[in-house]
Amino acid sequence: MPVYYYIFLAVALFSIGVIGVLIRRNAIIIFMCVELMLNAANLLLVAFSKMHHQVLMKTNPTAASDAQVFVFFIMVVAAAEVSVGLAIIVMMYRNTHSVDVNFLNRLKN
Amino acid sequence: MSAIEIMFWFLSVLALGAGVMVVASKSPVYSILFLILTFFAISGHYILLNAQFLAVVNVIVYAGAIMVLFLFVVMLMNLNAESEPHQKNKWLLYIGGISGGSLLLVIVAALKKTVATTQLVQMNNGEVGLIKNLGIKLFTDYVFPFEISSVLFLSAMIGAVVISKKEG
Numbered sequence: 069m070p071v072y073y074y075i076f077l078a079v080a081l082f083s084i085g086v087i088g089v090l091i092r093r094n095a096i097i098i099f100m101c102v103e104l105m106l107n108a109a110n111l112l113l114v115a116f117s118k119m120h121h122q123v124l125m126k127t128n129p130t131a132a133s134d135a136q137v138f139v140f141f142i143m144v145v146a147a148a149e150v151s152v153g154l155a156i157i158v159m160m161y162r163n164t165h166s167v168d169v170n171f172l173n174r175l176k177n
Numbered sequence: 178m179s180a181i182e183i184m185f186w187f188l189s190v191l192a193l194g195a196g197v198m199v200v201a202s203k204s205p206v207y208s209i210l211f212l213i214l215t216f217f218a219i220s221g222h223y224i225l226l227n228a229q230f231l232a233v234v235n236v237i238v239y240a241g242a243i244m245v246l247f248l249f250v251v252m253l254m255n256l257n258a259e260s261e262p263h264q265k266n267k268w269l270l271y272i273g274g275i276s277g278g279s280l281l282l283v284i285v286a287a288l289k290k291t292v293a294t295t296q297l298v299q300m301n302n303g304e305v306g307l308i309k310n311l312g313i314k315l316f317t318d319y320v321f322p323f324e325i326s327s328v329l330f331l332s333a334m335i336g337a338v339v340i341s342k343k344e345g
Contacts, residue, residue, distance in 0.1 A: 090272075097199070141322060
């Protein structure tokens with residue numbers, strides 16, 4: 069497959085995530101849209117790691133593994149982020165009995 | 178069309194459709210289930226690219242652990258379509274949709290001419306994504322970040338416990 073198919077697929081997934089963050093007010097769904105954006109970036113990294121295989125095959129066949137190690141670390145960071153973020157959402161729900169992010173503008177005044 | 182192309186288009190349509198449904202569905206539980214479907218489609222893409230390790234890790238970590246955590250929290254809070262906070266201001270909804278759509282349009286328009294259209298991605302072949310190569314990379318070149326990530330996990334665990342403690 070040409071690499072630009074993957075680029076456009078990842079951009080479309082990322083935009084869906086951006087639209088979700090902008091239009092939804094449920095904190096959990098906003099958080100899930102952030103995960104969707106992270107996955108779009110992961111997909112693009114994996115596609116790019118398979119792009120220069122013809123050149124790398126002659127010099128260093130495993131050099132492109134770096135990109136996939138990066139994807140692995142992105143998943144690690146996402147897992148840590150989700151545990152803390154969900155704890156924050158649970159605490160917010162305990163205080164306000166809602167997951168509406170617009171309740172959080174109380175700090176404004 | 179070869180079998181790989183058919184699989185690519187099927188998985189792409191599945192990922193995009195489920196992604197749209199994540200944003201569009203009213204009930205948070207359905208949103209989470211559609212997000213799991215999206216993650217499975219992305220894992221299918223990884224298998225097509227022969228990134229076997231990442232496909233398995235994506236299923237285990239994302240679809241297995243993270244999304245179960247989301248489902249658990251949603252069921253703990255007893256959220257459903259009735260308790261869903263609605264966007265009162267319709268204009269904000271339109272503006273969000275239009276700005277996200279323009280982001281897609283701008284990036285696609287910018288990349289349409291510059292991307293080398295002849296560059297092919299190696300499908301269903303290649304040794305880059307096998308566990309052996311990734312393991313060697315991870316435990317030689319990237320052993321320090323790997324150990325640092327354990328500290329990150331420890332701090333995230335302590336942070337989650339401290340935050341969710343009553344009278345923290």
